[in-house]
Amino acid sequence: MSKQIHxxxxxxxxxxxRLCLPLLAANVLQQLYNIINSLIVRHYIGGDAFAALGVAESVMNLFIYVITGACMGASVLVARFFGERNFPRLRRQLFVSGVLIGGTTLVAVVLTQLFLPQLLRLISTPDELMTDTTAYLRVILVGMLFTFAYNYLAATLRAIGNTKAALYFLLASLGYNLLAAWVLVAQMKLGIVGTALATSSAQLLSALLCLVYMRKKLSFLRIRKADMRLEPMLMRLTTSYAAVAALQQSSLYLGKLMIQSAVNGISTDAISAFTATTRVENFTQAFGISACEAIAIFVAQNQGAKQYQRANRGFLQGFAITTAIGVGFSVLLGLFPTPMVALFLGDDPQSIPLGVSYLQLMAWFYFLSFIGHSYVGHYRGIGRMNITFFGTTLQIVVRVIGTYLLVGAMGxxxxxxxxxxxxxVIVIFHSTVYLLERRGIGYHLPSEDGPPPKQA
Structure with missing residues (x-):
């Protein structure tokens, strides 16, 4: 496996x-798993279970993206301390982030288990999907603790440039996940609960693989007794970075829950079509998300080494590559929407036209999301988490308001x-902030010998 990359x-x-390719492979593998898992559910359980999976994932993804957001936010500090070669501080920060983010995840899991029926009613879950959705989420929510453990450890490996190790462990867990899903669903007939059990146990496996590897191969990351203290300064820094990144993700997915609620009110066919188009979107967005992570890691390490102009050059080169990929996906979504949605919907005559129309309309704007990913990587890397939070919140407000205003007329x-x-809106916002930044208004990128940038 690869060593860490300076x-x-x-x-x-x-x-x-070199940094991005393993991240991309990991994200694509994850989306491929989601696709295959959905096909298993639809083939062996049925269309209602597939729709229930879509509703359940709108809740599950809120957890996943808050957890990953918090872990990615905290990992910016790991990359920065790694760039400084300050390993004792890095280990203390790992302990602090593990306690804070892990503890918060546990509390959130308990509360959601207690109020799950009310939450599902709040998002207008159809009665015919309530039983399957509830059964799936009861198991998946327990597995969120394993999801935290994996994301915490994998984000640490990625922050030091060791992206291949996390990829290998993810590949092993996904192989196990697919096998377990087939056995539990197709052979043991456990239904949608079998899918949840396979997913949760696979997250546990990937976390254990990461932990064993880090303890054996990366001794400078091994937390010692002397590192186990909740240092106030690191608590403030970690809370600032992790909480704002988590808020960014939570605002996005709370908005998506509200959008899911609007879709649930249209029809079961619309729910199935939306679930299928979400699969397509998640797969293609994996490319933009991977570029975002690579830009953030590159920028953060160079910020820690006080190579500020090099950090900005890395962002600009990453921006160009990411935007070109986004344009390519805009063309593909516009030209080939039918086979994309038919992969998940089969020959469903009601849902397929809804999904095709959705993708064709979205194609006109799709490349803009990749531009947004580039900016998020830049601002995350320099520690300006507040900018990513404001931009994401602004975007989701537009999406939610627009959906509810137009859904009656446009479906x-x-x-x-x-x-x-x-x-x-988010591209206009980020571009404006960046241009002001380059002109030294409100914030500026310092020279190589200038003062360190402001923190989030």
Whole structure:
């Protein structure tokens, strides 16, 4: 497996690509698993279970993206301390983030288990889907503790540039996950609960693999007794970075819950179509998310080494590559929507036209989301989490308001149009902030010998 990558010197483009490819492979593998898992559910359980899975995932994804957001936010500090070569401080920060984020995850899991029926009613879950959705989430919520453990450890590995190790462990857990899902669902007939059991146990496996590898191969990350203290300064820093990143993700997915509620009120066919288009979107968005992570890691390590102009050059090169990929996906979604949604919906004559119309409308705006990913990586890397939070909140407000205003007249297409308008708004916001930043208004990128940038 690869060693950690020092990104503070050498050719920028090749380093970004080397950093990004394992991240991309991991994200694509994750989405491929979600796709195959959905096909297993639809084939062996049925269309209602597939729709229930879509509703359940709107709740589950809120947890996942808050957890991953918090872990990614905290990992910016790991990358920065790694760039400084300050390993004792890095280990203390790992302990603090583990206690704070892990403890918060536990509390959230308990509360959601207690109030799950009320939550599902709040998002207008149809009565015919309530039993399957509840059964799935009861198991998955317990597995969120394992999801935290994996994301916490994997984010640490990625922050030091060791992206291949996390990829290998994810690959092993996904292979196990698919096998377990087939056995539990197709052979043992455990239904949607079998899917949840396979997913949760796979998260536990991936977390254990990461932990064993870090203890055996990366001794400088091994937390010792002397590191186990809740240092107030690190608590404030970790809370600032992790909480704002988590708030960014939670605002996005709380908005998506509200959008899911609007879709649930259209029809079961619309729910199935939306679930299928979400699968397509999640798969293609994996490319933008991977570029965002790579840019953030590159920028953060160079910030820690006080290579501020190199950090900005890395962002600009990453921006160009990511935008080109986004344009390519806009073209693909516009030209080939039917086979994409038919993969999940089979020959469903009611749902397929809804999904095709959705993707064709979204295609006009799709590349803008990749521009947004580039900016998020830049601002996350320099520690300006507040900018990513404000931009995401602004975007989701546009999406939610637009959906509810237009859904009566446009149906599912209202979600696609509102999503596109949200991307327009966030790109305008981020571009304006960046141009002001370059002109030294409100914030500026210091020279190599200048003072460190402001914290989030």
């Amino acid at each position: 990104l503070t010197s050498g050719p920028i483009t090749s380093q970004l690509i 599912l297409d209202a979600v696609a149009l509102s999503t596109g308008l949200g991307w327009v």
